[in-house]
Amino acid sequence: MRPKSHQTLNVKLLVLGLLVAFFFILVLWPNYSPSNQQAMSPSSSKASSSFLTLETSNHDNGSTKEDCSLSCNKIPPSLAKALIHYSTSTITPQQTSKEISVTERVLEKKSPCNFLVFGLGHDSLMWSSLNHGGRTVFLEEDDAWIEQIRRRFPGLESYHVTYDSKVNEADNLMEVGKGPECTAVGDTRYSMCQLALKGLPSEIYEIKWDLIMVDAPTGYYEEAPGRMTAIYTAGMMARNRESGETDVFVHDVNREVEDKFSRAFLCDKYMKKQEGRLRHFRIPSHRDDLDKPFCPQD
Numbered sequence: 167m168r169p170k171s172h173q174t175l176n177v178k179l180l181v182l183g184l185l186v187a188f189f190f191i192l193v194l195w196p197n198y199s200p201s202n203q204q205a206m207s208p209s210s211s212k213a214s215s216s217f218l219t220l221e222t223s224n225h226d227n228g229s230t231k232e233d234c235s236l237s238c239n240k241i242p243p244s245l246a247k248a249l250i251h252y253s254t255s256t257i258t259p260q261q262t263s264k265e266i267s268v269t270e271r272v273l274e275k276k277s278p279c280n281f282l283v284f285g286l287g288h289d290s291l292m293w294s295s296l297n298h299g300g301r302t303v304f305l306e307e308d309d310a311w312i313e314q315i316r317r318r319f320p321g322l323e324s325y326h327v328t329y330d331s332k333v334n335e336a337d338n339l340m341e342v343g344k345g346p347e348c349t350a351v352g353d354t355r356y357s358m359c360q361l362a363l364k365g366l367p368s369e370i371y372e373i374k375w376d377l378i379m380v381d382a383p384t385g386y387y388e389e390a391p392g393r394m395t396a397i398y399t400a401g402m403m404a405r406n407r408e409s410g411e412t413d414v415f416v417h418d419v420n421r422e423v424e425d426k427f428s429r430a431f432l433c434d435k436y437m438k439k440q441e442g443r444l445r446h447f448r449i450p451s452h453r454d455d456l457d458k459p460f461c462p463q464d
Contacts, residue, residue, distance in 0.1 A: 242298060243321075259289030260381075261417060265444040266292075272377060272413050272446070273297055282375045282403075284396045285382025286315055286324050293379070294322055301373070305366065307383040307391060325367050329383050329391035336423050339394050343431060348398070349460040351405045351452045361398035361431075374407050381417040385424065393418075397427040404449035413438075414447045433461035 259266060266289075273281070278300030283293060286306035294302040304324040306312050312324050331339065339361055342348065348359035355364055355371050378400040384390040397416060404412035416428040420443045429437075432447040439446045452458045 257288050259292060260287065261289065261444065262442055265417070265442045268439060268441045268444055268446050269293075269377070269379065269415055270296060276376050276413070279376035280373050281377045281379070282370070282373075282400075283379040283381065284327075284393070284400070285379070286312060286322070287381075290315065290322055290324075291319055303370070303373075305370070305382070325370075327363070327383075328365060329363075329395060331391050331395050332388070333385055333390050333392035333423060334388040336392060336394055336427070340426065340430065343398060351402070351456060353406060354399050354402050357402070359398070361395050362402065363395050363399040371403075374410075375403060375412055377413045377415070378403065379415045379417070380424075380428075381415075385418065385421060392423050394423060394427050397424070398431045401431045401433075401447075401449060405452040407451045408453055409451050411448050411450045414449055416445045416447070418443050419445045435462035 273279075273296045277297045279297060281293065281297045281300060281302040283290070283302065283304045286304040290304055302323065304322060305327045306324055307327055307329060309326050312326055315322065315324065342360045345359070347357070348361055350357075353371060354362040355366075355368075357364070380393055380396045380400050383393060383396065385392040393416070400414050400416075404414055414432055416424055416432065418424045419428055419440070428445055428447070432445075432449065436447045436449050437445060438448050
């Protein structure tokens with residue numbers, strides 16, 4: 167999630183553009199009315215008046231109502247902070263503009279929603295802002311990095327995660343993942359599979375996640391923890407949800423671990439799109455049919 171070098175200008179412009187567009191939709195659009203709709207019929211005016219009276223009555227319960235005309239049209243503080251940050255920062259998200267757009271299009275349809283992100287970095291404020299009104303949670307391996315980001319953006323919700331895997335164990339873990347204890351759908355807290363992350367905060371397992379992004383932990387050298395367990399756990403969380411579908415995104419699929427593990431545990435048949443180094447999978451719940459194959463058959 168943390169960029170290793172400065173990104174091109176088009177990524178910065180995309181982030182700013184997305185946030186400005188979101189601001190327009192959230193704040194300005196509800197107040198816009200075409201000139202041919204400015205005049206209201208007596209009946210509609212009466213209905214609107216009655217509705218406003220009812221809303222005031224229900225909200226106040228007899229108390230004095232504060233005028234909402236100014237405060238309701240203010241830009242949300244979290245979005246304002248994001249606009250300021252990305253317009254003044256020289257560090258931009260590690261993903262490219264096209265890669266970001268894949269997730270943004272899904273968020274546009276689903277937000278506000280529950281969004282779980284493996285990794286905490288310079289794009290975290292962007293993801294949280296694009297899911298305004300929803301819950302965005304970040305899981306990070308580096309305690310010192312969490313504290314650094316919290317000082318800058320105290321509104322971001324993040325938790326420290328410990329990984330006991332290593333990239334050089336990936337081949338062995340791939341074989342382990344083929345066993346019945348790893349293909350059985352269930353709560354990963356109680357899984358017997360070596361790939362399952364069992365030490366996350368309890369509420370992480372209890373929330374029905376609409377989107378999951380795997381962009382951590384570190385995986386670019388042999389002794390790094392790698393993303394094997396994060397990818398597997400994301401897939402099992404999606405399968406174990408009570409109903410519906412979960413959109414799962416994996417970044418850096420140009421690397422061997424991310425490539426092989428996303429295909430094996432998120433399944434080629436569930437892949438919706440690949441853009442650059444980002445893959446998007448849409449995984450349905452398996453709870454309604456526990457005999458459903460781990461991956462769809464040809």
